[in-house]
Amino acid sequence: MGFGAVLLELNGYQGMDVINVMIIGVFQDFRSITEILLKSIPLILIGAGLCVAFRCNMWNIGAEGQLYAGAVAATLVGVSFPGLTSWIYVPLVLIAGALGGAFWGGIAGYLKVRFQASEIVTTIMLNYIALIATSWLVTGPMKDTKAAYPQSARLLREAWVPDLISGARLHIGILIAIALALVLYVYLYRSSAGYAVRVVGINPHAARYAGMNTGRNMMIAICISGGMAGLAGAFEIAGVTHRLYQNISPGYGFEGIAVALLAGNNPMYAIFSGGLFAVLRSGSELMQISSQVPQVLVSIIQGIVILSVVTFGALRFFSRRRG
């Protein structure tokens, strides 16, 4: 925050005023709080999923692409089956999204396990490919022929995720996101399957000697994180926009990395760090409206948060070893 204020002052904005507007503004009324919660849904989902991948030492930088893959899959299902009731249709759309994301993540996982291709580079390349593919789909095969803009047809009414509170855009995805983050916490820290994922991440040789299948656990970890990102994409489509656009995500996939790191790669804490980043994002949007401060400031803050977290973590590690 302090750094943000200094940066603003140096560039001719009223630094502290802007920060004040941002902090007070985001909590000003009920509606703005529901908007923060709405933004926290994809961040919690992606952040919690990435915790699993990072714990397994799978550096999945591709949550953005996996989100798009999930959004495309959810849209395909969401426009195709008229006559289903909501009770069946909504879960179907969400599962399609999760599978789409898991598939996109799984490609990188497979290339890593089978060919030792660095998942850092492949997931980033798959981000670009997913974005370009989405742009092709909404201008070509999936384009709504009645619309002037590149966008898909609207999802059928029965496929929409129900609102949590009538009158606000906030939908029940927030409850599912929190529940899934807790499930992943239990999985990672209270189950033998999750234990195996963590051991592979800490020491793959030891894991192999203990009879664990390292490749399989790496695949599981990246597919879980991809699936969570895909689910986030499905929620954006079925809960917020109801259509597929070229840029449905303002970078949630990259922000999720910061969410996971701030949470110390613990899915339970991703609920809180996801909420914090949602506040920052809402605040930066407000700053842009009220004082024309470019919204991109939020990624600078994210970068600084990550550096602070790793410094803190490294220092703690250092003092523990000394002591």
Added chain:
Amino acid sequence: MLDFITIGFLATLVGAAWRLATPLIFTSIGEVISERAGVLNIGLEGTMLMGAFCGFAATFASGSILLGLGSGIVAGMAFGLIFAFFTITVKANQIVVGAAINLLGMGLTAFLFRTYYVSTGRGVDIAPPIAIPYLSDIPFLGEALFRQNMIVYSTILVTLLAAVLLYRTSFGLTLRAVGDHPKAVDVAGRSVAAYRYGAVLIGTGLAGLGGAFLTLGHSNQFVEGITSGRGFIALAVVVFARWSPTGAFFVSLMFGLFYALQLQLQAQPMLNIPYQVFQALPYVMTVIALVMVGGKNASPRKLGIAYDGR
């Protein structure tokens, strides 16, 4: 349907390939040096953006291309210093810090650009092409290859210098040892940290230069995200080149060819293929290249691992 493929088309393609490869050549050779010392810097994208922006800003203000290129290098090294401090001194995870550097680079350049330049809409005069006597008179090929600007030509010099530095100097020998057996260097009484700082600074300076080329030798403007993934593709180039500077030069040229092909084919109206297919080409080729070389057996042994005295 394929009758647009003429000698002129191919010659233009080759010339464009070298020009489009230039930012990759600088950045990937820088990363070769950094990784040879055991430091994996995935923050190249953000570092290149800083170079691209600061190079543009300096030339915009002064009118001097050389000053712009220098500023690009210095901006890259400034980010390199941050990266080195957190990964070498604080010993934080290199991938995490690299990701933070990327966020900082993207955010800071977009913030400064929107604050100061977006409304001016003016560009800078890019480096002029220089025709090399005699060579540029070769029919077709000479015209395409030897009428580039000085930055493109300098890739050859940088490649040779990097190869000499790594394989023919005692600094290079020690630097490679730092990547493979840091303990041995430590025991021999030299500072592992100092060599790693040096390698990172050389690497990020070159990444800054690669970024500056984009705004001063290629496009005449800064655009948000102008690097469009080249910092990440450079990482793949390094793996494909098996951590060798000359290898990085030729692999970059290959990627430059993909970029050139993408641009040339997009401009062919008779090809009834969506332009997105060509857009995706460099990224798909990067994945394929990584799958082809696969294994890490040629990588420096302590790549990505902080030296803790053990």
